Amino acid sequence: MLIAGYLGFGALAAAQGIPLWVAVASTAAIWALPGQLIFVEMHALAAPLLATVLAVMLSSARFLPMTLMLMPEMRDPRHRAWTYYVVAQLLSLSGWTMAVARFPDLPRRERLGWFYGFTLVLMGASALSSAAGYLGADRLTAEARLGLVFMAPMYYLLILLGGVRERSAALGLACGAIAGPLAYLATPAWSVVAGGLGGGTLAYLILRQARRHG
Amino acid sequence: MAELWLLLAACALATYFWRWLGVLISGRLDGESEAFAWVTCVAYAMIAGLVARILVLPTGALAEASLLERASGSAAALVAYFWLTRRNLFAGVAAGAIAIWLLKLAALQS
Numbered sequence: 534m535l536i537a538g539y540l541g542f543g544a545l546a547a548a549q550g551i552p553l554w555v556a557v558a559s560t561a562a563i564w565a566l567p568g569q570l571i572f573v574e575m576h577a578l579a580a581p582l583l584a585t586v587l588a589v590m591l592s593s594a595r596f597l598p599m600t601l602m603l604m605p606e607m608r609d610p611r612h613r614a615w616t617y618y619v620v621a622q623l624l625s626l627s628g629w630t631m632a633v634a635r636f637p638d639l640p641r642r643e644r645l646g647w648f649y650g651f652t653l654v655l656m657g658a659s660a661l662s663s664a665a666g667y668l669g670a671d672r673l674t675a676e677a678r679l680g681l682v683f684m685a686p687m688y689y690l691l692i693l694l695g696g697v698r699e700r701s702a703a704l705g706l707a708c709g710a711i712a713g714p715l716a717y718l719a720t721p722a723w724s725v726v727a728g729g730l731g732g733g734t735l736a737y738l739i740l741r742q743a744r745r746h747g
Numbered sequence: 748m749a750e751l752w753l754l755l756a757a758c759a760l761a762t763y764f765w766r767w768l769g770v771l772i773s774g775r776l777d778g779e780s781e782a783f784a785w786v787t788c789v790a791y792a793m794i795a796g797l798v799a800r801i802l803v804l805p806t807g808a809l810a811e812a813s814l815l816e817r818a819s820g821s822a823a824a825l826v827a828y829f830w831l832t833r834r835n836l837f838a839g840v841a842a843g844a845i846a847i848w849l850l851k852l853a854a855l856q857s
Binding site for chain 2: 594693
């Protein structure tokens with residue numbers, strides 16, 4: 534399922550004029566599809582570097598809670614301290630979900646090795662998919678390419694809507710979906726940051742209000 | 748070109764910052780704190796805002812599809828994902844891509 538997202542990402546990068554190697558390298562270097570989408574889209578908009586970096590940074594804030602939760606599960610006195618900082622780069626939404634499911638069946642000292650193996654295969658497959666999507670986009674008819682480019686936003690639409698379990702997620706998504714396009718009309722270059730901060734803060738305030746009266 | 752690699756490096760560092768911070772303070776941060784709740788809301792809102800913007804006000808290749816075509820493609824993806832299959836992500840994404848491809852082909856024929 535990650536493959537579909539990265540096929541779409543490759544096609545999108547090709548459509549926005551990003552060189553192939555930069556698109557593939559971004560899969561290993563950023564290793565977060567929303568951040569990569571922001572990277573490609575904001576580059577196409579000629580957004581200021583600071584705005585792009587800030588938007589990517591805010592979009593990947595979810596790695597903080599994900600890492601916080603997973604690291605204690607992998608800690609073992611046998612591992613050197615720096616290996617945790619390497620494994621943190623390999624963490625992704627798919628790897629995290631699979632690890633949370635598998636860890637209870639694995640002895641603690643084997644978890645880190647398993648995680649390295651699984652996430653490296655995942656990253657390799659995703660890098661290949663980005664390249665395939667990129668190269669495929671050039672060889673397809675305009676209509677089929679449109680379908681491929683359409684895969685990236687669809688992937689996120691479904692992941693986001695399918696993953697809603699809490700009120701904070703639903704409200705954040707709703708406020709963001711409205712604030713994002715509005716912010717884009719006001720300031721294309723800063724729209725991702727402004728829409729996220731505006732929509733997210735609104736969602737947070739509504740939630741806090743609801744809790745007080747709830 | 749060099750600028751693009753620099754941008755990529757900066758974006759990679761920006762992402763790694765959270766991973767690094769997570770390892771550093773794992774076990775010490777309160778997942779129930781107000782700051783944490785706010786960051787979660789902002790993260791969701793930003794990704795949703797980006798996807799909504801790509802679908803409503805697209806740039807580049809996707810701008811060649813009309814709003815109706817994009818809406819129909821999204822609807823096909825949602826129907827395939829939530830109703831036709833048991834939340835099969837690949838089926839949903841494929842349905843959306845095929846729907847918008849067929850719509851474009853049909854538009855060419857007429």
